[in-house]
Amino acid sequence: MQKFKEGFLWGGALAANQSEGAYLKNGKGQSIIDILPVGVERKRGLKEPNYVMEQTFDYYPSHQSIDFYHHYKEDIHLLAELGIKCLRTSISWPRIFPNGDETQPNEAGLAFYDAVFDECLKYNIQLLVTINHFDTPLNLAQKYGGWQNKQLILFYRRYCKVLFERYHKKVRYWITFNEINMILRNPFLAGGIVKSGNKVDKETIFQAAHHQLLASAEATKLAKELDSNIQIGCMLAAGSVYPYTCNPKDVQAALERSREQYFFIDVQVNGCYPYFAHRYFEEHGIQLTISKEETALLAEHTVDFVAFSYYTSRLETVDSELRKNLIEGNAMASIRNPYLKDAGWGRQIDPLGFRITINEIYQRYQRPLFVVENGLGVEDTFDEGAIHDPYRIAYFRSHIEQMAEAVKDGVDLIGYTTWGCIDLISAGTGEMKKRYGFVYVDLDNEGHGSRKRYKKDSFAWYQKVIATNAAVL
Numbered sequence: 001m002q003k004f005k006e007g008f009l010w011g012g013a014l015a016a017n018q019s020e021g022a023y024l025k026n027g028k029g030q031s032i033i034d035i036l037p038v039g040v041e042r043k044r045g046l047k048e049p050n051y052v053m054e055q056t057f058d059y060y061p062s063h064q065s066i067d068f069y070h071h072y073k074e075d076i077h078l079l080a081e082l083g084i085k086c087l088r089t090s091i092s093w094p095r096i097f098p099n100g101d102e103t104q105p106n107e108a109g110l111a112f113y114d115a116v117f118d119e120c121l122k123y124n125i126q127l128l129v130t131i132n133h134f135d136t137p138l139n140l141a142q143k144y145g146g147w148q149n150k151q152l153i154l155f156y157r158r159y160c161k162v163l164f165e166r167y168h169k170k171v172r173y174w175i176t177f178n179e180i181n182m183i184l185r186n187p188f189l190a191g192g193i194v195k196s197g198n199k200v201d202k203e204t205i206f207q208a209a210h211h212q213l214l215a216s217a218e219a220t221k222l223a224k225e226l227d228s229n230i231q232i233g234c235m236l237a238a239g240s241v242y243p244y245t246c247n248p249k250d251v252q253a254a255l256e257r258s259r260e261q262y263f264f265i266d267v268q269v270n271g272c273y274p275y276f277a278h279r280y281f282e283e284h285g286i287q288l289t290i291s292k293e294e295t296a297l298l299a300e301h302t303v304d305f306v307a308f309s310y311y312t313s314r315l316e317t318v319d320s321e322l323r324k325n326l327i328e329g330n331a332m333a334s335i336r337n338p339y340l341k342d343a344g345w346g347r348q349i350d351p352l353g354f355r356i357t358i359n360e361i362y363q364r365y366q367r368p369l370f371v372v373e374n375g376l377g378v379e380d381t382f383d384e385g386a387i388h389d390p391y392r393i394a395y396f397r398s399h400i401e402q403m404a405e406a407v408k409d410g411v412d413l414i415g416y417t418t419w420g421c422i423d424l425i426s427a428g429t430g431e432m433k434k435r436y437g438f439v440y441v442d443l444d445n446e447g448h449g450s451r452k453r454y455k456k457d458s459f460a461w462y463q464k465v466i467a468t469n470a471a472v473l
């Protein structure tokens, strides 16, 4: 039985806002990420955007980050040595449209991505590009309130048109929004939503998500009209939801939680809101404004593939005592699973959950799948230039084994890009010490360090995995 098909896209993933730095360089505008500090203040800022908008902090990690902007040649060279077939990265929206609402793009920003993509293509590294990875231009949040405002569809459409026309010959795979369901947990990060008093009600979130769904459909339409070779994907922050016990009430609770997770992906794949949406909206006091034209747009322009991130599974119960034992990752909070090991930062390690999740998504959609984030965020020890990370190898080995099982189950999988293949800034905490990479970057949580790159032990291991199409794990 074959594990991974010929041409399987082994790779790594980065995001502009967590790696580029070069804040305001060559005409770049501010994004919502650029006003987020590090640590507890960042956590507060994600919940209370008005608080970070009114404050000045000593350190903003995105401003310099790992400075991929000036290191991209060296970094891509390292990734080529690693042997990756595909780099997932994102385009910084405010590098192209500094305020988001201009009519003309910033040529210097476009030229930077030309250079990055050309460098990848030089080594036969394919590109998978996320159009909006948490970095909505700050101006769109401040002036328009973010995605709750319908005008953002127009700005996003304009931005996509520029990207597709410029890069369609260089980039085949695109993702319209990073982890679209993240808006439910983090309306500011994922939707740039700003409200006075910071209280964001469910109706606002679902209306904003509706606008993103329309924008995604518009982007799909544009792309296909320009070049039928372009492949458009949606993206889910995934992780199957297990019932805590076999009490049917727990099973129902898990089902409902899982539905929330899939809500928007159901629209992007099936072209309409799921059958349970009507009741959900009614019970949560949500009234969306959806026109006939919008319904038709969603129906006509569905995605080609489903991309998703997987870090861990989730657990649900109706038991209020157990519900107090929550662990909080960046994407979701969950009850601690006693069968799983803790990995720190609110995550537990569940490789079998990866196989379960892949199958669950495939069963639901029957579209090609792309794992675009997976990995272990952990502190590494720098030992005179060496970084011994057997824990990372063990994590990836167990997850790739389970991914192989899913492929044997019959799932059509396009590729696998590990998160933060080069260490980068954490989206959730802004920390640098939460490292995911095969490449270590000399930088600490306060921004001190040479930014020099070092290969970790896991580098040679993943290199072999790719070279053998995972025959050697």
Ligand code: BG6
Residues within 6 Å of the ligand: 015, 018, 178, 179, 237, 309, 330, 331, 373, 377, 419, 425, 426, 427, 428, 429, 434
């Ligand atoms: C995903 C995001 O939610 O998780 C990434 O798409 C993020 O941007 C990743 O970095 C890991 O989370 P964190 O908080 O450890 O950076």
